[in-house]
Amino acid sequence: MKRAGVVALNTFREAVRDRVLYNLLFFALVMMAASIIAGQISIGIEQTVIVTLGLSAISLIGLLISVFIGVGLVSKEMDKRTLYALLAKPVRRWEFLLGKFGGLVLTLAVNTAAMGLGLFLALMYAKQTLERGDATVFVAVYFIWLKLALVVALALLFSCFTTPLLAILFTAGVYIVGLYVQELRNMPMQVMSPGMTAFTKWLSYLLPNFENFNIMAMAAHSRQVPGKLIVQNTLYTAIYCAIVLTGAILVFSRRNLK
Amino acid sequence: MHAPAIETENLTKEYPHGFLNLKKKTSLEGLNMQVDEGEIFGFIGPNGAGKTTAIKLLMRLIFPTAGSARILGKPISDIEMHRDVGYLPEQPFFYDYLTAEELLDYFARIHDLTASDRKERVQQMLKKVGLETAGKIQLRKYSKGMLQRVGMAQAILHDPKVVILDEPMSGLDPVGRREVRDIILALKREGKTVMFSTHILSDAEMLCDRVGVIVGGKLRGVGAPEQLVDVKTQSMEIFFELTGQSTAPLLAKATRTGDRYRLQVPEAELYGAIEQVRAAGARILSVTPVRATLEEFFMNLVGADGAQAAAVEVSGK
Numbered sequence: 001m002k003r004a005g006v007v008a009l010n011t012f013r014e015a016v017r018d019r020v021l022y023n024l025l026f027f028a029l030v031m032m033a034a035s036i037i038a039g040q041i042s043i044g045i046e047q048t049v050i051v052t053l054g055l056s057a058i059s060l061i062g063l064l065i066s067v068f069i070g071v072g073l074v075s076k077e078m079d080k081r082t083l084y085a086l087l088a089k090p091v092r093r094w095e096f097l098l099g100k101f102g103g104l105v106l107t108l109a110v111n112t113a114a115m116g117l118g119l120f121l122a123l124m125y126a127k128q129t130l131e132r133g134d135a136t137v138f139v140a141v142y143f144i145w146l147k148l149a150l151v152v153a154l155a156l157l158f159s160c161f162t163t164p165l166l167a168i169l170f171t172a173g174v175y176i177v178g179l180y181v182q183e184l185r186n187m188p189m190q191v192m193s194p195g196m197t198a199f200t201k202w203l204s205y206l207l208p209n210f211e212n213f214n215i216m217a218m219a220a221h222s223r224q225v226p227g228k229l230i231v232q233n234t235l236y237t238a239i240y241c242a243i244v245l246t247g248a249i250l251v252f253s254r255r256n257l258k
Numbered sequence: 259m260h261a262p263a264i265e266t267e268n269l270t271k272e273y274p275h276g277f278l279n280l281k282k283k284t285s286l287e288g289l290n291m292q293v294d295e296g297e298i299f300g301f302i303g304p305n306g307a308g309k310t311t312a313i314k315l316l317m318r319l320i321f322p323t324a325g326s327a328r329i330l331g332k333p334i335s336d337i338e339m340h341r342d343v344g345y346l347p348e349q350p351f352f353y354d355y356l357t358a359e360e361l362l363d364y365f366a367r368i369h370d371l372t373a374s375d376r377k378e379r380v381q382q383m384l385k386k387v388g389l390e391t392a393g394k395i396q397l398r399k400y401s402k403g404m405l406q407r408v409g410m411a412q413a414i415l416h417d418p419k420v421v422i423l424d425e426p427m428s429g430l431d432p433v434g435r436r437e438v439r440d441i442i443l444a445l446k447r448e449g450k451t452v453m454f455s456t457h458i459l460s461d462a463e464m465l466c467d468r469v470g471v472i473v474g475g476k477l478r479g480v481g482a483p484e485q486l487v488d489v490k491t492q493s494m495e496i497f498f499e500l501t502g503q504s505t506a507p508l509l510a511k512a513t514r515t516g517d518r519y520r521l522q523v524p525e526a527e528l529y530g531a532i533e534q535v536r537a538a539g540a541r542i543l544s545v546t547p548v549r550a551t552l553e554e555f556f557m558n559l560v561g562a563d564g565a566q567a568a569a570v571e572v573s574g575k
Binding site for chain 2: 014092256
């Protein structure tokens with residue numbers, strides 16, 4: 001497990017030295033500035049505009065990093081053959097995979113936290129006052145990070161058995177469908193055959209429910225988040241990631257490197 | 259009695275290919291070989307012969323279709339085996355955002371070296387491969403030869419008992435090749451076992467206690483280089499100088515470079531040939547025995563394999 005930590009720190013270092021990451025941070029700052037300007041022209045709804053725009057930007061940037069870098073975590077190493085020298089050392093393949101996952105999730109934590117702080121400062125600047133409910137912004141950012149961890153796990157799984165392009169498409173596909181899991185679950189029975197109903201219900205429980213992580217409206221109106229939801233989302237992410245990563249490990253452990 | 263440093267038994271690797279992966283291509287077929295402790299073993303063969311496949315199987319980068327292998331008595335599936343093995347991949351490429359020092363430190367951490375050991379070993383290795391002044395430069399600025407040296411450094415960083423090098427001289431200039439050869443010889447003096455693949459036969463002849471020749475995925479011969487080739491003198495070479503023309507039939511068989519000629523004749527016909535050369539008015543510069551080289555042995559095998567492959571193709575099998 002210690003070796004997974006060494007791999008994770010190196011993955012984090014790679015991301016920090018990657019100029020794309022700095023560009024995305026710069027983009028985040030631009031988005032924050034835009035939200036402040038938008039807030040100034042939207043009389044009375046500054047908070048809603050800033051929080052919605054800010055959280056959307058954090059989510060979008062995080063998703064781009066999670067999908068593109070997540071898919072490249074293993075595939076890039078295989079293409080460039082950088083992992084040959086590493087896997088010939090006393091490193092188990094699961095340690096390598098967990099390390100890569102941990103490194104990107106750590107990067108996302110730092111990135112998301114920095115952007116979350118930027119959003120909070122923008123909010124303070126616009127409101128000039130502070131109330132307890134404003135802290136919901138941080139919970140919303142935390143939920144975005146949980147969601148991104150799940151996306152990274154999925155990207156890693158797909159990249160273990162398919163090409164990078166297909167892995168990006170699969171990850172994006174699962175993410176988009178995952179946003180509508182609730183709708184799948186509540187699909188009216190009259191419009192489908194019983195078999196199809198059972199299938200969509202089964203699918204809705206199999207797919208990750210990304211809608212659970214969206215508390216943008218609560219954050220925009222400074223409503224407090226129930227502690228139960230925080231625990232529930234944390235556990236959901238941990239268990240789902242564990243299952244997906246186990247699948248990725250099973251595939252990668254048997255994979256012949258080119 | 260010591261177990262061999264490296265031992266393979268019927269090691270086979272097939273790759274599925276074609277429509278629905280229904281066809282199978284055999285990259286390595288029933289490899290049985292042993293590398294003894296403390297020896298330098300050369301794995302020679304043309305491109306695509308199966309050298310890298312065999313090495314990747316030993317390193318568990320790919321998995322065998324059949325057979326088994328052991329390194330230092332441990333099955334290759336045992337992760338602990340990797341503690342005592344150093345490996346240089348073919349055309350190595352490392353994280354280019356790291357400096358050589360950072361890369362070696364990273365690998366040293368993987369090997370559980372302590373902080374003080376890491377610092378010491380990293381500097382030692384950089385010095386050993388002649389990169390002590392380039393340690394703080396990012397690898398993206400390294401030339402191919404420099405990357406090869408970093409590859410050597412990471413392979414021997416943890417003081418392994420067995421070092422496996424895939425084409426270690428590839429991409430190096432003559433100075434670099436000489437340095438790698440010196441490192442390999444130094445490893446042997448330290449009692450390490452070195453196995454390396456190469457298609458540069460002079461390197462193998464110069465360094466190896468034994469070589470294994472692999473062609474078409476099959477091991478075709480193992481032994482000391484001088485045992486593999488026929489050490490018997492097969493023919494003699496007469497090197498002579500001749501100004502002017504001659505109509506002697508024997509001279510038509512000679513290779514000419516300016517006024518100088520090289521003529522190979524069977525040993526039994528040497529004296530008769532010398533007489534004819536002298537009669538033609540030539541000045542004999544030297545007479546030397548011609549020894550078969552590893553290259554000739556190798557080329558014969560490759561040629562035979564090519565002929566066999568062509569025959570199979572013709573017969574449609």
